[in-house]
Amino acid sequence: MDHSEIEPLFTRGDGAFVFARWGRPMAPVVFGVQEETLSVVKGAIEAVSNLAGLEVVETDPELGSNFMWFFFSEWDELPEVPGLDGLVPDLVPLVARLKAADANQYRVFRFDEAEAIKCCFVFLRMDQHLSDVPAETLALSQVVQSVLLWSDVAFRDRSPLAVAGDVTVLRPEIGALIRAAYDPVLPGASMDKTHALRLAARVGVAQ
Structure with a gap:
């Protein structure tokens, strides 16, 4: 290229x-999936982080988890997640826009003082389209799109x-x-x- x-x-x-x-190691956590899907997501994170030379850790000292994945059925479930509105600014208006657009995925990034990535939220509304995508493909695609600010x-x-x-x-x-x-x-x-x-x-x- x-x-x-x-x-x-x-x-x-x-x-x-x-x-x-990313300006710091990834500390991932995944919500809303069963154990077999969780292992697929973790495998994709490890593969891409190894490619980048980016460390994956259990806990971020500032945020606890800084790479958060949410799998759900409807956008309205997000505002009900305790504390999420404090992590994602303007969560309710964002959800309204995503519903209006009939979106099935969205990523939110936060940045440190040097403008490097310090946190990423991956939101996946498992509609029919995403449900038809193999878990390995979906997980790899999301990690790739989260490892840099494309x-x-x-x-x-x-x-x-x-x-x-x-x-x-x-x-x-x-x-x-x-x-x-x-x-x-x-x-x-x-x-x-x-x-x-x-x-x-x-x-x-x-x-």
Whole structure:
């Protein structure tokens, strides 16, 4: 991938370039699934975090858990989760917008003083469409879309995943970009489009 392919992945619909990666280890917790699905989610988190060189821990010292997954049937269930409205600003209006859009997934990021990711909430309303997606595919897709602050339109036309035989895998160029994005020499966040050039210079090495 060269910079002309990388830059759009972090250029939002309003034209702003915004890049951010995790600035601390992930401390995940998953709500609303059975044990077999929980193990699938944990496996996807481990696979992507290993690719990025990002540590996964039991507890975040500031937040307890900083990578929270919620599986549910209806958006109206979210405001009923104790304390969630204190973690997600304007939760009730957000739920109203998501209901109006008939959305089945949404991610909320929070950032530290350096604008790196410090927390991510993954909301999955298990409608018929998501229920038909294999658990491994759904989990991997969500982790990939949570490990970096991609553009809101980055994967609108093409998934970050691909099918190899009977197995769903991360597209190699996206895997190489994730690995490059976590080069310790690079900053944890950038709003400068030239950051795409720095990423491109490292993608070739990562591949």
